[in-house]
Structure formats: C-alpha cells, structure tokens
Amino acid sequence: MKNRPIAQLAVPIGVVGVVMLLVVPLPPALLDVLIALNITASLVILLTSMYVKRPLDFSVFPSLILVFTLFRLGLNVASTRLVLRDGFAGHVIDAFGHFVVGGSLVIGLVIFLILVVIQFVVITNGAGRVAEVGARFTLDAMPGKQMAIDADLNSGLIDEDTARQRRADIAAEADFYGAMDGGSKFVKGDAIAGVVITVINLVGGFVIGMVQRGMTAGDAINTYSVLTVGDGLVTQIPALLLSVATGIVVTRASADGDLGTSAAGQLLQSRQALLIAGCGAIGLGLLPGMPKLPFALVGATLVFLAQRRKSRQAQEAREAEAAAQTPEAPPSSDSPEALIEQMRVHQLEILLSPDLVDLVGTGPEQDLLARVRGLRRKIALDLGIVVPPVRTRDSVDLPRSTYVVRVAGVEAGRGEAPAGRVLALGDDLAALPGTAVTEPVFGLPGKWVPAELRHAAEMTGATVVDRSSVLITHLGAIITQVAPRLLGREDVRVLTEGLKKVNPSVVEELVPGLLSLGEVQRVLQGLLAEQVPIRDLGRIYEALTLRARVGTDPEGLVEAARTGLGPALVAPYVVEGAVRVVTLEPSLEQLLLESLRPGEGGTQLLVDPGVLDQALVQLRHAVQQAEEDGRQVVLACAPAIRPALHRLLALAQPRLPVLSYSEVTGAGVVVQTVGVVSGGRAIAA
Numbered sequence: 001m002k003n004r005p006i007a008q009l010a011v012p013i014g015v016v017g018v019v020m021l022l023v024v025p026l027p028p029a030l031l032d033v034l035i036a037l038n039i040t041a042s043l044v045i046l047l048t049s050m051y052v053k054r055p056l057d058f059s060v061f062p063s064l065i066l067v068f069t070l071f072r073l074g075l076n077v078a079s080t081r082l083v084l085r086d087g088f089a090g091h092v093i094d095a096f097g098h099f100v101v102g103g104s105l106v107i108g109l110v111i112f113l114i115l116v117v118i119q120f121v122v123i124t125n126g127a128g129r130v131a132e133v134g135a136r137f138t139l140d141a142m143p144g145k146q147m148a149i150d151a152d153l154n155s156g157l158i159d160e161d162t163a164r165q166r167r168a169d170i171a172a173e174a175d176f177y178g179a180m181d182g183g184s185k186f187v188k189g190d191a192i193a194g195v196v197i198t199v200i201n202l203v204g205g206f207v208i209g210m211v212q213r214g215m216t217a218g219d220a221i222n223t224y225s226v227l228t229v230g231d232g233l234v235t236q237i238p239a240l241l242l243s244v245a246t247g248i249v250v251t252r253a254s255a256d257g258d259l260g261t262s263a264a265g266q267l268l269q270s271r272q273a274l275l276i277a278g279c280g281a282i283g284l285g286l287l288p289g290m291p292k293l294p295f296a297l298v299g300a301t302l303v304f305l306a307q308r309r310k311s312r313q314a315q316e317a318r319e320a321e322a323a324a325q326t327p328e329a330p331p332s333s334d335s336p337e338a339l340i341e342q343m344r345v346h347q348l349e350i351l352l353s354p355d356l357v358d359l360v361g362t363g364p365e366q367d368l369l370a371r372v373r374g375l376r377r378k379i380a381l382d383l384g385i386v387v388p389p390v391r392t393r394d395s396v397d398l399p400r401s402t403y404v405v406r407v408a409g410v411e412a413g414r415g416e417a418p419a420g421r422v423l424a425l426g427d428d429l430a431a432l433p434g435t436a437v438t439e440p441v442f443g444l445p446g447k448w449v450p451a452e453l454r455h456a457a458e459m460t461g462a463t464v465v466d467r468s469s470v471l472i473t474h475l476g477a478i479i480t481q482v483a484p485r486l487l488g489r490e491d492v493r494v495l496t497e498g499l500k501k502v503n504p505s506v507v508e509e510l511v512p513g514l515l516s517l518g519e520v521q522r523v524l525q526g527l528l529a530e531q532v533p534i535r536d537l538g539r540i541y542e543a544l545t546l547r548a549r550v551g552t553d554p555e556g557l558v559e560a561a562r563t564g565l566g567p568a569l570v571a572p573y574v575v576e577g578a579v580r581v582v583t584l585e586p587s588l589e590q591l592l593l594e595s596l597r598p599g600e601g602g603t604q605l606l607v608d609p610g611v612l613d614q615a616l617v618q619l620r621h622a623v624q625q626a627e628e629d630g631r632q633v634v635l636a637c638a639p640a641i642r643p644a645l646h647r648l649l650a651l652a653q654p655r656l657p658v659l660s661y662s663e664v665t666g667a668g669v670v671v672q673t674v675g676v677v678s679g680g681r682a683i684a685a
Contacts, residue, residue, distance in 0.1 A: 015067060021074030025081055028090035034075060035092045035234050042068065042238035042245075049245040055180075056172055061249055062179035068242060069186045072235050076197050079231045084204055089227060096230035111229075115236045116195055145170050180250055190239050194232060201228035271309040278302030347388040347486060349406040350475065353398040355419055359468055360392060368392070371472045379479055383528065384535030385487050386494070387479055403471055405478050407485065413478045415440045417467035421448040426462035439470075441477045484525035492521040499537045506541045514548035519557070526558040530646060531657070532569060539564045555602040555643050562663065570667035573634050573657060578670040581636040581659075582622050585678035588615060592641050603644040615677055616652050622675035623656055633674055636664050 026034070045064060052058045082089035149158075149166050158166075205228055209220025278299045285295025350372075352359065359368040369392065376387040398404060401418040404411055416437065424432060425439060425446040434449035449457055457464050465473075479486065496517070500507040511517060523544060524534050534540060543564025547557055562569060573579050584592070588611075595606045605612075619635070626633040635653075637645055639660035646658040664671055 015070070018067070018071050018074045021071075021078050025085075026078045028082060028086075028088060031075070031078055031082065032090040032092045034078075035090070038068070038071060038075060038235075038238045039241075042241040046241045046245040046248075049248045052249075055249050056169065056176055058249060059172060059176050061245070062176070062182070065186050065242060065246065068238070069190045072190060072239060073193060076194070076231070076235050079234070080197060080201055080204075083201060083227045083231060084208055087209075087227070089231060093227060093230040093234055096233045111233065115233070115240055116191060118240065177250075180246070191236075191243075194236050194239060198228060198232040201231065269309075271306050271313065274302050274306035274309060278306060345409040346391045346406070347408060348390040348475075348479070349409075350390060350392045350471070351395040351398060351404040351406065352392065353400055353402045354394055354396060355400055356403055356417055356467075357394050358419065359417070359471070368468050368471065371468055372475070375472055375476050375479075379476065379483075381535075383480070383483055383533050384495075384537070385483060385528065386491060388486060390475070405475055407478065407482050412482060413440065413474055415470065415474050416448070417471055418448050419467075420451055422451050422454050422457070422467070423447070423465045423470050424449050424457040424460075424462040425465065426460065428460055429457075429462060431460065432457055432462075440474050480531070483528040487521065487525055487528060489517060489521055492517055492524060495534075495537060496520070499541065503538050503541075506538055506545065510541050510545045510548070514545060515552065515557075519552060519554075520544070522554050523557045523561055526554060527561055532562065532565065536565060536568060539566075559639070559643065566663075567667040567669075569659060569663050570634075570669060573632055574667070574669050575632060578672050579664060579667070580626065580631050580633045580672045580674045581664060582619065582626070582633050582675040582677060583636050583673055585676055588678055589638055589641070592645065593638060596641060596644060602647065603641075605641065605644045605648055612648075616649075618677045619649075619656075620653065622677055623653065626674050631674060634659050634664070636661055636671075639663075 021034075045061075045068070049058060049061070055061075079089045079093060083093075088094070146167065149163050149170075206217075206220050209215040210217060213220075278301070281295050281299035281302060283299075284290060285292045285299065372390050372392070376390070379385065379387050395404070401416050403415055403417055405413040418435075421434065423437070423439070423446050424434070425444050427445065429436070429445070429447045432447055432449050432453065434447040436445070436447050438444070439446045454464050496507055496511060511520060515523075520541075524540075527534050527540075540561045543560045544557055547560035550556075570579055591611070592605055592607065597604050597606050623633060634657040635645075635649070636659055639662055642658055642660040649656060649658060
C-alpha cells in the first residue's frame with residue numbers, strides 16, 4: 001500500500017521530466033545517469049518481453065514504447081546541446097566515441113549506419129507489419145469469438161462471470177494489437193529521427209568548430225564527429241533493444257511458456273535434425289582450408305545434444321510403458337463419478353451370473369458379444385430401428401446359471417443357460433438325462449442335456465440349441481416386443497436426417513410444418529407396437545403428410561401410415577402366394593362397429609363381457625386349429641374397428657396379426673379364409 005502512491009506518481013513525473021529535457025540544459029554527470037537508465041530500462045523491457053507467456057500479460061508495452069521513444073529524443077536533444085556548446089557531453093558518450101569505435105569517424109559511422117539499417121529496415125518494418133496484420137485479424141475475429149462465448153454461456157459450459165471475463169479479454173486483445181500497430185510507428189519514427197539528429201550534429205559541430213572556435217577542418221571533424229557518433233550509438237542501442245522487444249511481443253503465438261523455454265523445447269525436439277546438423281558441421285570443418293576447431297566444437301555439441309535427446313526419449317518411453325502397465329486406481333465408491341455411473345440407466349442390459357461369464361469371449365462357444373452385434377444388425381434390417389448398445393456385466397446377486405435382460409433398468413426377461421449343457425427341444429426327450437425346462441420365447445418343452453450328448457439328442461429328432469443361441473433368441477424376442485420403448489426422440493431425429501439426405505422434399509414438407517418430431521415418434525412407435533417395420537420411411541412420411549392435412553389424431557396417423565406401406569404389411573404372412581385369414585361373422589362385426597367409442601388412447605370397443613369372452617374363446621380355437629395344421633393365419637376385419645380390436649386382442653392373442661380388409665385385399669395375393677368367428681361358435685372353412 002505504501003508503494004502505490006510512488007508508482008502512481010513515477011510515470012507522470014517521468015513524462016514531465018522528459019519534456020523538461022527538451023528545454024532545460026543538463027549537466028554532463030546527470031546526462032550520464034539518464035543514459036545509463038535508458039540503456040538498462042530498455043534491456044529490462046526486452047527481457048520482460050521474452051518471459052511473458054502471452055502478449056496481454058505485457059499490455060502496458062505500447063505506452064512504454066511511446067514514453068521511452070520520447071525519453072530517447074529528449075536525451076538526443078540534451079546531448080546535442082552539450083556537444084555543440086561545450087564539446088563534451090559526459091563520460092558515457094565520450095567512452096562510446098573513443099573506446100567502442102576506437103576513435104575512428106569512419107568506423108563509428110559504419111557501425112551507426114549498420115545499427116540504423118538493422119533497426120529501421122529489418123526489425124521495425126517486420127514488427128510493424130506483424131502488428132498491423134495482427135490488429136486486422138483480431139478485429140475481424142471479434143464477432144465470431146463473441147458468438148462462441150454466448151453459445152458456451154447459453155449451453156451452460158461457462159457461467160456469467162467467466163463469460164464477462166472472456167469478453168473483457170477479447171476487447172483487451174483488440175485494443176492491444178491496435179495500440180501495437182501504432183506503437184511500431186513510434187519505433188520507426190525514432191530510427192528516422194536518430195539519423196536526422198546525427199547528420200545535424202555532424203554538420204552543426206563542423207560549422208561551430210570552424211566558425212566560432214577557429215578550429216581547423218581536421219580538428220573540428222576529429223572533435224565533434226567522434227562525440228556525435230558516440231551520441232548516436234548511445235541512443236540507437238536502446239532503440240534497437242526496444243525494436244527487438246516489439247518484434248518479440250507481436251510475434252508470440254504460444255502461451256505455453258516463456259520464449260526461452262518454448263524455443264529450447266521446440267528446437268531440441270527432433271533428434272534426427274540435431275544429429276544431421278552436427279554431422280554437417282563436422283563435415284564442413286574437414287573441407288580443405290576450413291578451420292577445423294570451430295566446426296568441430298559446434299558439430300560435437302549438436303551430436304551430444306542428439307544423444308541426450310535419444311536417452312530422454314527412451315526414458316519417456318519406459319515411463320509411458322510403466323504408466324500403461326500400472327492399473328489406474330478405481331474411483332472411490334462414493335465419488336461423484338462413481339455415483340453418476342451407478343445412477344445411469346442403460347436402455348438394454350444383460351446380467352450374467354458369475355458362472356455364465358465364460359459366454360463372453362472369443363471362442364466358438366464364447367461369442368455372445370459378437371452375436372449381440374449381429375442381432376442389432378438383424379433387427380435394424382428387419383424393423384428399421386437402431387438398437388442401442390447392449391451392456392453386458394456380471395451380477396453376484398443372480399442364482400447360478402441365470403441370466404436377466406433389463407430394459408431401461410427394469411427386468412424384462414429371465415432364463416437359464418447352464419455351463420457345459422445344450423438345450424434340446426422336442427417331444428420325445430424322456431430318454432435323455434438333464435433338467436426339463438420350457439423354452440422362454442416360444443414356450444416349447446425342452447431339456448438341458450450335457451454337451452457331450454448333443455449327437456444323441458439330435459438322433460432322437462430333437463432340435464439342439466447352444467447356450468448363446470438361447471440367450472440371443474430370448475434377447476431378440478424382448479427387443480422386438482419393447483421396440484416402441486427403444487425408439488427415442490433422438491433416434492427419430494437421426495432417421496429423419498438420414499431420409500432427408502435422399503428424399504429432402506418429403507421431410508421438409510412434413511417436419512416441422514405439419515407434424516412435430518414428437519408426433520412422428522408416436523406414429524412410429526404405434527407401428528412398431530404392431531410389429532410393422534418402419535424401414536420404408538419415405539412412404540410412411542408421404543402418407544403422414546396427406547393425413548396430417550386432415551387431422552393429427554395418433555390413431556388416424558398410424559392407420560394412414562399402414563395404408564401407405566400397403567403390401568408390406570401382408571408380405572410376412574404370405575405362404576405359397578396366399579394369405580390365410582380368420583374373419584368375423586357379419587353380425588358380430590356389426591355389433592363391434594356399433595360398440596365403437598372414442599377414448600383418450602384411441603377408439604375402444606364397449607361390448608357385453610359375455611359376448612366378448614365367447615368371441616375370444618372361439619377366436620382362440622380357430623387360431624389353434626389353424627396352427628395345428630401348420631398354417632400361419634391373420635385376423636381380418638373392417639378398417640374402422642381394426643385399431644380397437646388389435647388393442648383388445650393384445651393380451652388375449654398377442655401373436656395374432658390384425659389386418660383390415662383393405663390391407664389384405666390390396667396386397668394382390670390370394671386370400672384363403674380358414675375360419676369364421678361368430679358370437680357363439682367358430683365356423684371352420
């Protein structure tokens with residue numbers, strides 16, 4: 001706190017003092033002190049520019065350029081006054097004029113001109129160009145950076161304070177490069193002023209020596225020119241240091257460290273470059289007439305650095321290998337990361353008892369993961385949805401030989417797959433040893449028999465299935481059953497974007513102009529609930545576009561989509577060019593039409609429970625009779641009652657497809673009626 005008033009007053013007093021230099025004559029001793037201060041301060045500025053990590057850390061630099069340029073010009077005026085008036089301007093200028101350049105006017109002028117060329121032509125021009133381009137690019141990039149900050153703020157990646165600080169940094173960066181663009185002009189003007197002042201001192205000193213002091217031409221040149229050159233060198237050396245500092249600041253492109261650290265790290269990063277350069281230097285020293293010692297020293301140094309780099313790379317490789325082999329410490333069970341992982345709900349998950357972990361491997365009997373990938377591909381081609389990844393893990397809470405399939409964290413199916421056994425399916429299994437079970441998907445009787453009796457089981461006419469196939473079949477049936485739940489909003493967006501690439505007009509007309517993405521998702525889920533594939537999204541979207549102009553009720557949209565799919569609905573049930581159907585007796589169908597009522601989840605059938613139970617019994621009998629004959633059947637009904645009838649039969653006859661008359665007859669296949677269901681009895685065809 002005590003130093004703050006001094007720091008606040010130092011710069012204003014210094015600027016006022018610089019102005020006084022232009023007016024008040026100085027004694028030579030004070031001029032020596034100010035010249036030493038000028039050289040030392042310029043050196044401090046140069047070293048500071050090397051150690052800052054980014055240009056904004058030295059944001060006061062443009063103002064320092066102006067102050068020290070004015071300071072040097074003031075020293076030039078003060079020293080010129082002493083040289084022309086007294087023929088002596090202090091010991092510093094005298095030392096530069098006699099000791100540094102050997103008292104030779106020609107040597108002094110040559111060194112002075114070289115310094116001016118280096119500063120004015122090389123460093124100042126380059127730094128000025130870099131500063132100009134940097135200022136232009138920084139200003140052009142400001143809108144994009146501001147938009148990026150706003151985007152991060154809106155998405156919650158940063159808070160308001162961080163956004164405010166970033167905006168302030170962008171504004172400060174633009175101001176800094178703009179100031180550096182102008183500050184480089186000060187340095188260039190300083191170099192020009194130094195040349196002009198030196199020429200004036202040479203001419204003025206020659207005239208004063210001969211006219212006022214009666215010196216000969218040789219004495220006048222010898223006295224004043226040496227002092228003038230010394231004065232020029234005293235001021236040009238700090239100016240050169242400041243020019244170099246300007247170039248370093250505006251050309252910094254890395255904020256990883258100071259200039260020395262960055263340069264050493266990047267120059268020594270390539271062992272091959274050091275080795276080739278070292279060998280090249282040694283080779284130059286072997287040429288006839290070349291001095292061998294300098295090139296040998298330089299070449300040997302580079303080869304030594306290359307060998308050190310090789311040793312360091314080997315050490316880094318060993319450390320990386322050791323780090324890779326060292327197992328990472330698992331996160332604490334109560335850490336936020338562990339808790340978040342435990343809270344995550346996976347869409348599909350297979351839990352295996354510890355003795356079933358052998359199913360996960362690379363052998364022929366350990367290909368569970370490969371079969372899961374194949375199942376995902378098959379379902380994608382069959383139903384048209386992308387099944388989410390299936391997470392597989394073990395669970396010590398499960399009974400022995402048990403697996404569980406979870407959907408969104410809820411158990412959806414459970415089965416057994418004993419190690420060392422295969423599942424034999426058939427009716428004549430009494431002679432085989434093993435545990436009798438019921439197959440989980442189709443409800444067929446089976447028995448887990450030892451794997452070495454596989455051939456014997458096949459000889460009895462049984463179908464033998466390995467453990468992985470049992471689990472995969474069960475998983476596939478569950479995925480097909482819960483497909484509507486697996487189709488999320490993001491999945492619908494991905495499917496829509498994929499269709500848009502090949503059929504953009506259909507998508508642009510439907511979404512979001514007529515239907516929202518959520519409404520489209522509901523329609524696709526309704527189709528999947530009835531085991532209708534949604535691969536032909538183009539036809540589905542075209543049908544939805546026409547229907548959405550009339551109404552957007554979900555049931556009507558689903559029926560419109562089914563109509564758009566046409567023969568694809570009947571194709572899975574066509575056998576030998578014919579589809580076998582069970583129909584409703586006209587009086588029963590009329591009764592159902594009259595009992596149709598609208599509801600929140602779609603139309604409902606309000607039928608007398610007795611009539612309904614009798615109809616369900618007769619329908620079940622007709623389906624069983626057809627299945628015993630090995631025939632796949634569907635239920636055909638009037639289009640108006642099809643949705644409500646399907647929902648009604650979802651629990652009683654979940655495997656029975658329900659199609660409308662228009663869907664069956666519009667497929668262009670032969671329709672064979674194998675049964676008619678009436679309110680009292682089933683009539684076989």
